[in-house]
Amino acid sequence: MPLVEHLRELRDRMLRSIVVVLVIFIGLYFFSGEMYLILVKPLNALLPDAENGALIATGVASPFLVPLKLAFVMSVLVAMPYILHQVWGFIAPALYKHERRLAIPLFISSVFLFYAGVAFVYFVVLPLVFGFFTGSGPEGVNIMPDITNVLDFCLKMFFSFGLAFEIPIATFLLVRAGMVSAKSLGEKRPYIFISCFVLGMLLTPPDVISQSILAVPMYALFEVGLLMSRFLPSVTPDATSEE
Template sequence: MSQQNPNDSAMPLVAHLKELRDRMIRSLLVVFVVFLGLYFLAGDLYMILVRPLQVLLPEGGQLIATGVASPFFVPLKLTIVLAIFIAVPYLLHQIWGFIAPALYKHERMVAVPLFISSVFLFYAGVAFVYFVVLPLVFGFFTSVGPQDINLMPDIGNVLDFCLKLFFAFGVAFEIPIATFLLVRAGLASVESLSKKRPYVFVGCFVIGMLVTPPDVISQSILAVPMWLLFELGLLFSRFIPKKQDALAEAD
């Protein structure tokens, strides 16, 4: 006999909407509180962000602001993004609290590790960008320019460039979770995905070409980890029980 959902009694739509509204308000309040805590450090936070570039600037090079309001709005934008980034565990906790009652017990047992792993992998992707990717990319771009040209990057362009890489690598590091879910949901098998390795490998470089700056170093820095993370997802997917076993556990 199949396992009954503990919340099979239908909850009124209005109650669902009210709970969703309350959780969204709490999430926004947490982000706002974190933002207030970081606001007075906005300038310092920006200097920490651009340090990988600043230490590589040649003599005479410096960061500049081409917009009148850029010195105010650029650090402010970074602080808002950082506040959301720090609040991600709480935001995911609110999402989990909203959807968990609709899941079966065995589904919740799988979902909790996936939530925790997805947060960890996203943070790992961002850390990889800051400590590995940015020094390599900035080192490449600051070394290929003509000697008679002073490199003076705009602070807004630098921030947008960094945020783009943070988001790209943060999402790319979720590949093991996506691979695991594909196999878990029965949309693909480990064997079929293994046979598609050559296409995945090429696809990783295509994505790297579209997302990163137009140089081989940046593309490879994104493509190779994406492929390795795909292999990691396949490895963990091998531990997923067969469909018949999963149905037996649910009975």
């Protein structure tokens, strides 16, 4: 297709994605209050006055903006498979058959891994991190977290772990693209191990527990991606003649 047709198709696919996100957002907004209570449940369970509401809102518009922000982010997360489907539909005509066969499992795996990272944060990381923070404060200090700070903290953790869980896909693609070999990556294991802890320090709160909780799965996922790149069959140059 000519360039103008490509731009039109890109516009149409972007508009479809935006419409889907907005439709989901409208539906989720009516339940944004309940979603926020579910989000902060790991923290509320640790606060002494949870039954009467231990969270506070320091901003005038926070009670309105925080659920609004949560509903929007959740609508994007829910619509992510459709958004990736639109991305796939746009780039698929430019790929060869062998590339399409490889791209479809990678897209499905990337969505699954991202959601797995989000679930790992909610069910494992947040209870541990909140338990550490609420139990390490000085005696006599009343813990009353602000709802905006709690939401921002949770979203940061969700996206940090969601992206970190994409490491197997990134490792596999780097090897398959020829940018680096599986053997050279294996020889750099000590540096990658240290890099995982450095990233954990940058992406998580300043405590050893949350840093380790992110760094250890990151390194394990790197090993999974390295294993995939070694054992899955490589694409031969002759396959590029397929259309």
